[in-house]
Amino acid sequence: MDIVVLPGDGIGPEITEATLTVLRAAAARFRLGLRFETHDVGLATLGTHGTTLPEDVFARAMAADGTILGPIASYEYPPREQGGINLSAAFRTRGALYANIRPARSRAGLPHWGRTPMDLVIVRENTEGFYADRSMHLGAGEFMPTSDLALSVRKITETACLRIARTAFELARGRRRTVTAVHKANVMKVTDGLFLRCVHAVAEEFPDIALDDVIVDAAAALLVRDAARFDVIVTTNMFGDILSDLASELSGSLGLGASINAGDSTALAQAQHGSAPDIAGRGIANPSSLILSSAMLLDWLGTRRGQPRLNEAAAAIERAVDAVLAVPERRTRDLGGTTGTMAFAASVAEALATA
């Protein structure tokens, strides 16, 4: 199994190193035969290669079984013409990794901030919506006809809505069998109307799954008040981005927020959060997000490639992270502890032996 590793910017290199410590321990215990191939990207290659994403690195990642991408500091990148390629955008749109799967789960013994415990997954459409910088074939979806008028185009297509809905319903089959479509169709009647029609059409193929829908602002309140009511949430790109940060923080910390970007033949593990420049280089970031994202990648590969050992390894990593998080003094700073990034990873690797 070939895994391409791209450490990224900010806290990326630190949490990527921590993640590799855990993955190597998992590979040894479950005899996974993982081959890691690390390449610089982001600010590291901007100076050396004139681009944040060298073309050969993108090609290697798309050809690999899976990719692990550290957070990227896209706000620091120069314009595209000067080499500033937003890696998230490139992998999601050019790489057709259309489903961003973002779980949020509270854990026994670990304080959560919502009023109820939660165990939910946000299935976020990854290729269109409000992301005007990447949704056009030619040109940008944001433009200024005059200096005092700025316009932005929101793109919603039937193809993208149908495939993200299908991803959500398939996921719900292995969970509590409920899908909630989150939208703003009361205001954006045309675009979110199309999204909702597609979700309802896909629901017909899944009579065993319950479907309801909630308006996005109400969904934000319900995540705080009664997150336990949600199982699988399916939503458009930006709503999913915002709600998943909220859900992860409510579950304990954004530093726990794992995700994969999945396409039809490959997937990319990526923490939900950004490059956290405020704590970069200090060895205090919580690497759980990327460790758990990588476990999701192993699980996805295990199911797609029919290799149950990968699924077992993924479940063991989850249990090992939970076991370490259950001990207050082993937690990282964002969770009130004092443990550093690498020490946390070493504890998880050790816990894997018995997880």
Ligand code: ATP
């Ligand atoms: P970016 O622009 O790259 O998204 P940001 O700082 O605006 O960076 P995040 O990186 O998502 O946004 O960080 C939001 C807050 O959460 C910051 O205070 C950051 O320190 C904290 N944070 C994010 N990830 C982690 C982590 N893995 N461990 C601890 N704290 C984190």
